[in-house]
Amino acid sequence: MEKVIPIFPLKLVVFPRSSYPLHIFEERYKKLINKCLKDKTGFGIVAKTKHGIEEIGVYVEITKVLEKFENGEMDIVVTGRERFKRHNLKLHDDGYHIAEVEPYEDINSQFNIKLLQRLQKNFNRVLDKAEYSLDHEFWNHFEMTPLKSYKVAEKSGLTLEQQQKLLSIREENSRLKYLIRHFDKLIDAMDENEALRAIVYGDGYLN
Numbered sequence: 001m002e003k004v005i006p007i008f009p010l011k012l013v014v015f016p017r018s019s020y021p022l023h024i025f026e027e028r029y030k031k032l033i034n035k036c037l038k039d040k041t042g043f044g045i046v047a048k049t050k051h052g053i054e055e056i057g058v059y060v061e062i063t064k065v066l067e068k069f070e071n072g073e074m075d076i077v078v079t080g081r082e083r084f085k086r087h088n089l090k091l092h093d094d095g096y097h098i099a100e101v102e103p104y105e106d107i108n109s110q111f112n113i114k115l116l117q118r119l120q121k122n123f124n125r126v127l128d129k130a131e132y133s134l135d136h137e138f139w140n141h142f143e144m145t146p147l148k149s150y151k152v153a154e155k156s157g158l159t160l161e162q163q164q165k166l167l168s169i170r171e172e173n174s175r176l177k178y179l180i181r182h183f184d185k186l187i188d189a190m191d192e193n194e195a196l197r198a199i200v201y202g203d204g205y206l207n
Helices: 027-039 113-129 136-144 148-153 160-168 172-192 195-200
Strands: 004-010 019-024 043-049 056-068 074-091 097-103
Touching: 004 027, 004 074, 019 027, 027 056, 027 074, 043 074, 043 160, 056 160, 113 148, 113 172, 136 148, 148 160, 148 172, 160 172
Parallel strands: 004 043
Antiparallel strands: 004 097, 019 074, 043 056, 056 074, 074 097
């Protein structure tokens, strides 16, 4: 990751190692994506929340171009690589934002196995209540990733602000605890509100 990178503000949080499909249609972002494809570089996705454009984002790389259209629009898949903290947001001559960035790493990425087991138990209870089964690809990725919290968060029904909060936490144990508390509340709410079921399997991340 360079010290200055393009920034793509979206109402979206992409977690490290998560993959997400994007449809690119604005002219400035067509230029951005074409430049990244040409130079084989990535860009930063930063969430646009009620607080504005957040400071903590994720550097992503384009891992697949699904389709290119005659008008220059395209469908792509991006995958999160590492978190960053942005400074000095500016406009590039091509219309998109750029910013100075610095790595935003965990203070402690070790986790308590009992916390992870409790989270998995709650997660499975939510999936059962939602009558939703995740495929083998999701669970294979879950087993391989060193940061389990982010993989679970993809299918957790978190709001955009909650996703941003989780992204900003710099300890894996603290993220596990955050998700455990979230699932405790979600399990109770799902008994009363069928609409919440749709949230869990509507997050949009690719397995």
